[in-house]
Each structure stands twice: as structure tokens, then as C-alpha cells.
Amino acid sequence: MTAPVRFPRFFVTNPSPCPYLPGKSERKVFTELNGPHTDELNDALGRIGFRRSQNVAYRPSCLDCKACISVRVISDEFKPNTTQRKLIKRNQDLVVQACEPWATEEQFALLQKYLSKRHPGGGMTEMDEMDYSDMVEQSPVKSFVVEYREPTEDGSKGALVGACLTDQQGDGLSMIYSFFDADHPDRVGLGNYIIMDHIMRARKAGLPYVYLGYWVEGSPRMNYKVRFRPLERLGPDGWLRFTPEK
Known part of the structure; x- marks a missing residue:
């Protein structure tokens, strides 16, 4: 039996300079938004702090900072x-x-x-x-x-x-x-x-x-x-x- 919604695969970006706090670095976790249940997936991810950019949902995953708050x-x-x-x-x-x-x-x-x-x-x-x-x-x-x-x-x-x-x-x-x-x-x-x-x-x-x-x-x-x-x-x-x- 095939599951109706495939669990998304998540990836992590390399650290880069933070655009908001000087001296900090940012890192993001992201997944691709595709398939027949994209709206439902985007809704679920939005409720746990993800944001959308084109066909990608992301949220901060910084190593030494948790300043970004949804x-x-x-x-x-x-x-x-x-x-x-x-x-x-x-x-x-x-x-x-x-x-x-x-x-x-x-x-x-x-x-x-x-x-x-x-x-x-x-x-x-x-x-x-x-x-x-x-x-x-x-x-x-x-x-x-x-x-x-x-x-x-x-x-x-x-x-x-x-x-x-x-x-x-x-x-x-x-x-x-x-x-x-x-x-x-x-x-x-x-x-x-x-x-x-x-x-x-x-x-x-x-x-x-x-x-x-x-x-x-x-x-x-x-x-x-x-x-x-x-x-x-x-x-x-x-x-x-x-x-x-x-």
C-alpha cells in the first residue's frame, strides 16, 4: 500500500552571515514543495514555523542562535x-x-x-x-x-x-x-x-x-x-x- 502523502526530505544549508544580527551566522533547513498534496504540506509546515520561497519551505536552524521567532x-x-x-x-x-x-x-x-x-x-x-x-x-x-x-x-x-x-x-x-x-x-x-x-x-x-x-x-x-x-x-x-x- 502506498502512503497518500510522502514524508518530505529535509536539507540544511551551509552557514552564511546573518542579515539581521551582526556577528552571527545563519543556517536554514528546507524541503521542496511538490506533489498532489502540496497545499496540505505547506499548511502543516507553516504551523511549525516554516516560510515559503517559490517551491521551497524553509525555517532557521542556526547552530548558536534562536533569535528568529515565528x-x-x-x-x-x-x-x-x-x-x-x-x-x-x-x-x-x-x-x-x-x-x-x-x-x-x-x-x-x-x-x-x-x-x-x-x-x-x-x-x-x-x-x-x-x-x-x-x-x-x-x-x-x-x-x-x-x-x-x-x-x-x-x-x-x-x-x-x-x-x-x-x-x-x-x-x-x-x-x-x-x-x-x-x-x-x-x-x-x-x-x-x-x-x-x-x-x-x-x-x-x-x-x-x-x-x-x-x-x-x-x-x-x-x-x-x-x-x-x-x-x-x-x-x-x-x-x-x-x-x-x-
Whole structure:
């Protein structure tokens, strides 16, 4: 008798410099996502802290550090604070659409602008259009690109100011990668708004969680993730609520 789901084979990368904590090295364990039960496998791995990149699921497996912690927002209980309510009101005129996962020149141009502003010198700045197409389109699971556009008076397609590659898992939305116009004079905080829009989308769809990836205590680049509460983190005893110290 053949088992309905073959147990995945896992591999480990060689150590490399950590992009979040100076002086640390990172190592990842990963497996390929393929076969007829890929969605179920991705869901199961997501619940134990894996993230997806194209057709691979991975999570940190560092030898001397456990700073990377998986976090997720409880969508149904999220209540925006005063600053977040103002941010929602400021951006409620944006035209938001969940699109099929097809890469466009407009998206890639926005990504390049975002990376040059927020992550200059980072590894992703070397991506070309083919690399971006692979990131978006090589998805073996249910994915979409949520686009955020400026409104127009005639209803035509407005300028793209934000986008997020998102997976829909069985218990929530997993934000794979988001990018936006970080220089827009009237859209300060757009990245935070994209997260809140995903929380509202998950709530409307009856999905209990929004997965934000890894939070790294001590890394300023990751501080924004703890602004969305209630928040759960994955530890030895499973997913538990926590309130990070300010």
C-alpha cells in the first residue's frame, strides 16, 4: 500500500552571515514543495514555523542562535490603536485588488524603488525581472498578489503604490513579501497599512491568523511586526500569546 502523502526530505544549508544580527551566522533547513498534496504540506509546515520561497519551505536552524521567532496576528481580535486608525482612514481611498500571481513590469519597477530606499546593498537588489517573475509565479500553493493603487476620477487603473505576495493557508494569510512606495509624500506608513489590510481580509474570510514571518528581537528592521496585537509567537510549547517589551 502506498502512503497518500510522502514524508518530505529535509536539507540544511551551509552557514552564511546573518542579515539581521551582526556577528552571527545563519543556517536554514528546507524541503521542496511538490506533489498532489502540496497545499496540505505547506499548511502543516507553516504551523511549525516554516516560510515559503517559490517551491521551497524553509525555517532557521542556526547552530548558536534562536533569535528568529515565528509570529502571527490573531485577526479576529485585532483592534487598531489611535495611530493605526488614522493610518486606515488616510489610506481607505486606495483601490485594492487581489490579482493572480503574475509578475508585471510595474510591480518590478516598484520593487526596485522600494529596495533602493529601504534595503540598499541587500541581496534582493541584485534581482532582475526574471528573478522577480520566479518569486511571484513559481508557487505550488494558492497565492495571489494584492495590489494597492491610487484612485482615479474616471475609474481607470491608478498608479501602483504597494503590493504583497500572499499565500492563503488553511488557517490564515501568510505575507510572503510586501513592498511599496516608501517615498510617497501622502502615504507615510503604507507598509503598516498593508499589514492591517491583510488582517481585515483574513477576518472577512474567516481566517484566524495573519502570518508575519520571523521577528528578531534586537533587530530594528523587525520592530514593526510587534505593533500588531494580539500577537502569538511559536515556541517549544506551541503558539502562545506574548507582549514584547518596548
